[in-house]
Amino acid sequence: MAGGTSIWFSSEAKTDPREIFNLRLLYLLVAVAWGGSFYGFDTGNIGGILTLPSFRNAFGLNNVSQAVEDDRKGTIASMLAAGGSAGALLAAPTSDYIGRKWSVFGWGIVFVIGAALQMIADYEVLLAGRFIAGMGVGASSMLTPQFLAENSPKSVRGSMTATYNLMIVTSLMLAFWVNYGVAKWSFPGVEHDDAQWRSAMGIQIIPGALLCLMVPFVPETPRYLINHGKAEQGLKNICKLRKLPADHEYVQTEFREIEAQVRHEQECFVGHNYWIVFKDIFTSKSNFQRFFLSVMLFLFHKFTGTDSLNYYAPEIFALIGVKSGSSSLLTTGVYGVVKTVATIIYVGYLVDRIGRRIPLLIGATLQATAMLYLALYLRFTDTTADSVGGTPAGGIVGIVWIYIYAFGWSFGHSVACYVVAAEVFPTRIRSFCMAICFFINWIVDYGITRATPNMITEMGWGVFLLYAMLTYLGVVFIFFCLPEMKGRSMESMDDLFERPLWTMWKHAYPTEEEKMRRDVREEMNSKIQAVRDDGKNHRVEHVETA
Missing domain, CATH: 1.20.5 (Single alpha-helices involved in coiled-coils or other helix-helix interfaces)
Known part of the structure; x- marks a missing residue:
């Protein structure tokens, strides 16, 4: 269990009953975290696949103008994000009305259907498949962190929720290396062999099938059951997940906190329809501040430029002087390894010991500085001059800075917004708020991904300068407005966000009473x-x- 590593370092986990860290919790973690692989594979493989000669031949990218090629590549890559925005919105009602568990399962089926359609060598079918798979990706991006957070012991909630992000970057890395492997295929007529690009594209079906096979055997979240008037079943599920009797102090504390929050929500507004939820968000200072904070975290998460790198990493490496083809794919593969190793360190050690706030501040600063270097290097260096020889010295430094960017991303924006959104909201409004957050996440993703080929052609170095300035701005916002969530119960957030948001830096770290x-x-x-x-x-x- 990814959170299991944190047991040895988190002071809160050391005082918890040993029984709560059990195989049942591990099975739940593995079964649900496959949802992260949807995003990782579908995002990671398309950038490399777009450069494969067999794919370019199959989808007519060889004999068109640069403008048409940019448009087609942007449309293919961004169609996933378009579906993701729709899936994120639709996941909220399914989560609230049929439950967290069966929503995860149902959207897993949707993803598998979309992934299968992408194996057909037809441009229109490919776009439809990426949109449908994107719906599964977008829904899972909301449902998976929610499901993990609602089932986690609070001492390892950060690491369990962040396992979703670990699966993203691990799958992203594997996709990069699969692309590199199929790009090395060299035999007569390889450009006409659809098996080359289909091998890279088809790998994403595996995690989708595994999730659909495993999820039916995990329990529904206790918070969902208690919030929908099934307190007795909710208590049973807490006992099942924690492997403790109902009268144990740990179980009673968790159960009473959930019940108290549900009771408080019902006293404010009775019912679960979305008009009531909407009023609950915008008429409660505590709820609105949480909503605003989460939305801003997702916006700054996207403004770091990570989608441009994820989707078009081979082309960006070529831009700073790395030879295009297998060399840029190899450099991209190493980029994926750096992200994965850094995320393992974050999930296994940092998120439940150091917390969310400090790694995010440091990681975002590294990202902004890396983008600033790329902007200045491209502004003052003619990278085409040395294209015949090896990568120029400044380009090698640029590669290092991109790897530093990956390191900072994995310690900060890669995970923090997902974890915060999953743990900060009250149970009744959690699905709705997370759906809006992820809709914004995916619609901005769509815009950036669709525009990146054109932006690089038209703006050049200005793209990276824009990302740098926006990320620095995000660091300032995070410092003043983001409190530390480590060690707090999900239900204690009500008290925390009664304070003004801009003063959160004064109350960032909880006392024992505030947990x-x-x-x-x-x-x-x-x-x-x-x-x-x-x-x-x-x-x-x-x-x-x-």
Whole structure:
């Protein structure tokens, strides 16, 4: 279990009952986290596939003008994000009305259908397949972090939720290397052999099938059940996931916090329809601040320029002087390895020990600086002059900075917005708010991906300068407005966000009292005090009798 590594480092995990870190939780983690591979494979393979001679021949990219080629490549790559925006919106009602578990399963089926359609050598069918698969990707990008966060013990909630992102970058890396492998195929007529591009494209079906086979055997989230009036079944599922009896203090604390939040939500607005949810978001200061924070985190997440690198990494490496073809694909493969290794370190060690805030601030600063270097290098260097020889010295430094960018991305924006959105909202509005966040995420992704080939052709170095400035701006916003979520229960966020958002830096790190919902803490303390008083009275009576 990715979160299992954090057990050895997180102070909160060390005091938890050992029983809660069990094989049942591990199975749930693996089954649901396959959803991250949807995004990783579908994003990672298309950039390399677009450069394969067999793909270019099959989809008519060889004998067209540069403008038409840019448009077609942009449309093919961005169609995934267009579907993702639709899937993210549609995932909210399915999550709220048929449950988290069967929503994950249903959208997994949608993804597999879309992935299969992409294997057909027809331009229109390819676009339809990428859109349908994109719907599965977009829905899973919302549902998977939500499902993992709602089922996780709070001491390893960050690492469990971030396993979704680990699966993204791992699959992204594998896709890069598969592309590199098929690009090395060399035999007469390889440009007419559809098996070359289909081998790279078809690998994404594997995680989709695994998710659909495994998810039916995981339990529904207790928070969903309790929020929909099935408290008894919710308690049973907590006991099942934690492998503890219902009267255990750990189970009772978790159950009472969820019940208290549900009770508070129903006192404010009774019901679950989206008009009530909408009012709950925009008439509650605490809820609106959480919504605004999450939306801004997703916007700054996209403004780092990561989609341009993910989709068009081979072309960007060629832009700074790396020879196009297998050399740029090899450099891209190493880029994927750097992201994966850094994410493993983040998920296994940092997110539940150091937290979300500090790694994000450091990682985003590294990303911005890397983009600034690329902008200045391309502005003041003619990279075409040395294209006959090897990569110029400045280009090699540029490669290093892109790897530093990958390192910073994996420690920050790659994970933080997903984890924060999954853990910060109350149960009743969580699906709706996350759906809007991920819709924004995917619609901006679509715009950036669709425009990147044209932007690089028209703007050149200005693209990277724009990403650098926006990422630096994001660092300032994060410093002032993002509190640390590590160690807090999901239900304690209500109390935290009663404070003004711009003052969060003053209250970024929780005290022991702030890690639990206030009313539940007071109730538990009252019961403990009552037990102590009762014991004291018994001792007095015993002395008087003696």
